[in-house]
Amino acid sequence: MGVASSSMCRSCWRCKRRHQQLSKYLSPRQVQLIQCTWSLLKADLSTLGLTVFLHFFDKEPELKMLFPKMIRMNESNQLEWEVDKDMLQKHALTVMEGLGAAVETLQDSQLLNAVLIALGQTHDKRNIKPWMLTRMWPSLSVGLEAVLADHYTREVSEAWKKLYSYICLQMRTGMQNPDLCVDIDDGMSS
Numbered sequence: 001m002g003v004a005s006s007s008m009c010r011s012c013w014r015c016k017r018r019h020q021q022l023s024k025y026l027s028p029r030q031v032q033l034i035q036c037t038w039s040l041l042k043a044d045l046s047t048l049g050l051t052v053f054l055h056f057f058d059k060e061p062e063l064k065m066l067f068p069k070m071i072r073m074n075e076s077n078q079l080e081w082e083v084d085k086d087m088l089q090k091h092a093l094t095v096m097e098g099l100g101a102a103v104e105t106l107q108d109s110q111l112l113n114a115v116l117i118a119l120g121q122t123h124d125k126r127n128i129k130p131w132m133l134t135r136m137w138p139s140l141s142v143g144l145e146a147v148l149a150d151h152y153t154r155e156v157s158e159a160w161k162k163l164y165s166y167i168c169l170q171m172r173t174g175m176q177n178p179d180l181c182v183d184i185d186d187g188m189s190s
């Protein structure tokens, strides 16, 4: 299935989601809090990524099997999965850079939506489901707190939670529409 016809745009839920604007979802204060704290976080993305994924695999062990490049079978117990720390570190950094790309395009909803929808489509190919994305928030929150310490106030946490739910919403559109055309260079085709 290709792109929705232009007559459907801005009326069907799928087109509404694609044209959704982050500025209507987050307050200007929340955007400011995210950008300020991101400037602190990006100095140590490896620690953030590793903290997030170690916590995530600890709390959601059954989801480890979705990461075949990062896990290996335990020789003594086939059902026990061990994480390859080097691979995890590399992957965790990639994911945090993905998050960074979202933060750095906060002002450009067209581009941000296109990037997130495309990311949802790549995750769909890997059999990742929308509910799995939501499960990552508690681990992301733990990672943010570990790196930001006193800067991780309730207000900052609320802003990040809101951004994360926007990210999940857009990725879910991509997961539910694996054939939707998105053009990352020009925002989106319509």
Ligand code: HEM
Residues within 6 Å of the ligand: 063, 066, 067, 068, 069, 070, 091, 094, 095, 097, 098, 099, 119, 122, 123, 126, 128, 132, 133, 134, 136, 167, 168, 171
């Ligand atoms: C909103 C949160 C997330 C972001 C921003 C994100 C971002 C990324 C990025 C940038 C990549 C590498 C590029 C690509 O392959 O598309 C990636 C790969 C991947 N992600 Fe995510 N991801 C998120 C959540 C999740 C969750 C919750 C899961 C699983 C439960 C997951 C599973 C995977 C897997 C399996 C890969 C491939 C890893 C490999 O190369 O072996 N992601 N993710």
